[in-house]
Amino acid sequence: MAMVQHPGARAAGMPAVDAAGTADGGGGAELLAWLEAELTSTGRRPGARLPPERELAKRLGVTRNALRKALGVLEARGRVVRHVGRGTFVATRQLAPTGRTGLVESSPAEVMAVRIAIEPQLMPLAVAAARPADLERMDQCLARARAATGFHDFDVWDAAIHQAMADATHNGLATAILRVINGARDQVYWGTLKERTSTPARLAQSHREHEEIVDAIRERDAPRAQAAMRGHLHGVQVMLLGAVVGDLV
Numbered sequence: 001m002a003m004v005q006h007p008g009a010r011a012a013g014m015p016a017v018d019a020a021g022t023a024d025g026g027g028g029a030e031l032l033a034w035l036e037a038e039l040t041s042t043g044r045r046p047g048a049r050l051p052p053e054r055e056l057a058k059r060l061g062v063t064r065n066a067l068r069k070a071l072g073v074l075e076a077r078g079r080v081v082r083h084v085g086r087g088t089f090v091a092t093r094q095l096a097p098t099g100r101t102g103l104v105e106s107s108p109a110e111v112m113a114v115r116i117a118i119e120p121q122l123m124p125l126a127v128a129a130a131r132p133a134d135l136e137r138m139d140q141c142l143a144r145a146r147a148a149t150g151f152h153d154f155d156v157w158d159a160a161i162h163q164a165m166a167d168a169t170h171n172g173l174a175t176a177i178l179r180v181i182n183g184a185r186d187q188v189y190w191g192t193l194k195e196r197t198s199t200p201a202r203l204a205q206s207h208r209e210h211e212e213i214v215d216a217i218r219e220r221d222a223p224r225a226q227a228a229m230r231g232h233l234h235g236v237q238v239m240l241l242g243a244v245v246g247d248l249v
Contacts, residue, residue, distance in 0.1 A: 031060070031062060031066060031070045032070045032073055035070055035071070039074075039080070045090065046090050046091060047089055047090060048090045049087050049088070049089050050080065050090070052087060053067055053071075071088055072153070072156055073156050076141070076156045076159065077160065078091055078160075078164075079091055108193055108194075108240050111184050111185065112236065112237040112241065114181065115181060115233050116234065118177060118181075119166075119233060120226045120227075120229045120233070121226070122165065123213070123226040123229050124222040125174060126166070126169045126217050126225065127216070127217050127220050127222040129168060129169050129170045129171070130168040130169075130217055130218075134164065134167065135168075135217070135218055137164045137167070137168075138164045138214045141160045142207070142210060142211060142214060145157035145158060145161065145207055145210065146207060151194075151195050151203070154207075155195075158206065158210075159182045161210050161214075162178060162182070163175075165213065165217065166178035194240060197240055202239055206232070209232040209235070210232070213225055216228055
């Protein structure tokens with residue numbers, strides 16, 4: 001089933017996108033939300049090929065750069081699969097759309113406090129429930145993060161690996177909570193702060209920490225996974241906010 005043809009230069013309700021590929025007021029969030037809704041509403045079957053990027057960008061009235069960024073996020077969320085030279089396909093193992101329902105404005109300090117309180121506690125659930133497909137998904141995220149050529153690509157896969165760990169719990173509430181947290185990370189000031197404080201050395205360290213957590217989940221070592229996640233998040237907190245008053249860990 002083809003994507004809906006939209007009247008005019010761009011789809012009704014679609015955000016205007018500037019030459020840099022940034023949606024007005026939302027950093028591409030509107031385009032991303034529209035694409036997720038389109039994947040669901042058009043009834044595309046797993047494995048179905050999306051229209052070529054040039055055609056889809058023209059149809060939506062957005063730049064190819066903006067479209068590529070949005071498709072990259074959808075790939076990280078497990079909604080589509082992209083093959084160089086072949087195109088973009090609906091993922092055969094569909095994860096539920098993330099959405100932004102119920103998202104409230106949250107400061108980086110608030111986000112990190114909640115992450116430190118919640119994510120380490122999910123690790124025993126992930127260790128107990130993770131299936132081979134979950135571990136494969138984590139490995140895919142790690143590989144894409146390792147291959148990232150810049151901060152923004154790394155950040156997409158950073159969010160994806162944390163979501164994959166929550167999804168591995170096979171607990172609907174845990175999965176939904178991480179979606180809300182990752183939605184909060186889409187806020188402009190979060191990305192600006194993280195980009196300003198991230199260095200190549202810190203990104204490399206973060207990747208090693210992700211690998212440690214995944215290895216612990218793979219080896220069914222709950223205390224190790226929990227400790228590794230707690231240490232990782234504490235390091236991110238210090239990187240973003242500097243010295244933290246009080247022991248949030």
